[in-house]
Amino acid sequence: xxxxxxxxxxxxxxxxxxxxxxxxxxxxxxxxxxxxxxxxxxxxxxxxxxxxxxxxxxxxxxxxxxxxxxxxxxxxxxxxxxxxxxxxxxxxxxxxxxxxxxxxxxxxxxxxxxxxxxxxxxxxxxxxxxxxxxxxxxxxxxxxxxxxxxxxxxxxxxxxxxxxxxxxxxxxxxxxxxxxxxxxxxxxxxxxxxxxxxxxxxxxxxxxxxxxxxxxxxxxxxxxxxxxxxxxxxxxxxxxxxxxxxxxxxxxxxxxxxxxxxxxxxxxxxxxxxxxxxxxxx
Amino acid sequence: xxxxxxxxxxxxxxxxxxxxxxxxxxxxxxxxxxxxxxxxxxxxxxxxxxxxxxxxxxxxxxxxxxxxxxxxxxxxxxxxxxxxxxxxxxxxxxxxxxxxxxxxxxxxxxxxxxxxxxxx
Numbered sequence: 001x002x003x004x005x006x007x008x009x010x011x012x013x014x015x016x017x018x019x020x021x022x023x024x025x026x027x028x029x030x031x032x033x034x035x036x037x038x039x040x041x042x043x044x045x046x047x048x049x050x051x052x053x054x055x056x057x058x059x060x061x062x063x064x065x066x067x068x069x070x071x072x073x074x075x076x077x078x079x080x081x082x083x084x085x086x087x088x089x090x091x092x093x094x095x096x097x098x099x100x101x102x103x104x105x106x107x108x109x110x111x112x113x114x115x116x117x118x119x120x121x122x123x124x125x126x127x128x129x130x131x132x133x134x135x136x137x138x139x140x141x142x143x144x145x146x147x148x149x150x151x152x153x154x155x156x157x158x159x160x161x162x163x164x165x166x167x168x169x170x171x172x173x174x175x176x177x178x179x180x181x182x183x184x185x186x187x188x189x190x191x192x193x194x195x196x197x198x199x200x201x202x203x204x205x206x207x208x209x210x211x212x213x214x215x216x217x218x219x220x221x222x223x224x225x226x227x228x229x230x231x232x233x234x235x236x237x238x239x240x241x242x243x244x245x246x247x248x249x250x251x252x253x254x255x256x257x258x259x260x261x262x263x264x265x266x267x268x269x270x271x272x273x274x275x276x277x278x279x280x281x282x
Numbered sequence: 283x284x285x286x287x288x289x290x291x292x293x294x295x296x297x298x299x300x301x302x303x304x305x306x307x308x309x310x311x312x313x314x315x316x317x318x319x320x321x322x323x324x325x326x327x328x329x330x331x332x333x334x335x336x337x338x339x340x341x342x343x344x345x346x347x348x349x350x351x352x353x354x355x356x357x358x359x360x361x362x363x364x365x366x367x368x369x370x371x372x373x374x375x376x377x378x379x380x381x382x383x384x385x386x387x388x389x390x391x392x393x394x395x396x397x398x399x400x401x402x
Binding site: 025029032033035036037038039040041043044063064066067068070071072074075155158 | 289292314315318330331332333334335336337338340341364365366
């Protein structure tokens with residue numbers, strides 16, 4: 001048969017060109033699926049060559065070229081988004097860990113300030129400046145860390161979990177804003193405290209969601225630990241204040257340290273799992 | 283797998299390629315070319331997926347836990363043992379059922395609105 005003489009050569013030639021064109025796809029995708037795609041293309045070539053002849057092969061090439069252009073662009077875009085998301089989640093995990101250390105250090109060092117109402121300077125200057133720098137930088141890093149949590153884990157956390165992380169982000173922003181206007185407005189303290197309380201309460205409830213849905217591969221208790229202590233400290237402190245006492249420094253330091261440990265564990269998981277957060281069904 | 287923590291409804295509506303691949307795998311595991319043939323057969327040639335669409339969808343479906351690669355390899359004398367076979371995962375089956383129910387509800391609505399007679 002005439003066809004049997006030229007068909008295998010045209011199939012081999014087509015497959016060779018297609019295999020060469022696979023270079024348009026991202027390297028990882030090509031390495032994983034390139035041989036399979038070439039195999040499928042070879043199968044379709046055989047069929048078209050047998051049943052459609054030259055017009056069939058031409059039509060196949062037209063379809064395949066469009067498919068190749070469209071899907072290679074899609075794969076590059078997806079790879080770019082995934083890489084950016086992965087990087088952001090990883091860095092925000094580190095931000096959360098650094099923020100936790102700075103926040104705890106600022107709070108604990110600041111507790112040595114003997115006079116809370118005096119202007120910054122004098123004998124307490126080191127404690128006061130450490131507190132302000134630690135807490136402000138810590139709050140900025142918290143917001144970045146929580147945004148990373150939202151970006152990387154919203155789909156795994158369900159609609160409630162995603163909304164809670166968003167509330168925690170808003171709380172973190174309000175708290176940071178309060179901190180920045182603290183010297184010029186009395187509202188600053190209220191905003192800082194309310195923002196911090198909102199952030200930690202939202203993180204506490206998110207912790208319950210994380211445990212129930214097993215959002216992280218390990219340490220699902222971390223958000224709960226990170227969130228629950230500050231609201232408890234607020235409550236206990238308010239109760240003690242109303243009865244004329246003060247919260248002991250050791251209890252304060254212990255509570256802040258527990259929060260920092262929770263945040264560090266959460267941040268560690270985020271940076272460790274960043275690669276697995278970059279998956280979507282387009 | 284973390285993605286499996288997502289409910290089936292979170293995947294809906296499916297893209298045509300994903301829906302057809304799930305449907306092609308509903309009656310057993312298949313390799314890439316067999317999936318392509320099945321989809322063309324089911325749709326009387328109206329849906330023709332290129333290798334890029336097929337394997338791009340397969341990649342995302344594997345990552346989402348909708349399908350899984352079969353460890354079983356056919357007898358090399360019967361088929362090319364280098365081919366990879368795919369099958370529906372439990373989540374994929376649930377997603378396929380929910381998507382089909384969603385479509386059935388849409389068709390029922392179209393019938394009530396006299397947009398579609400229900401035949402042909």
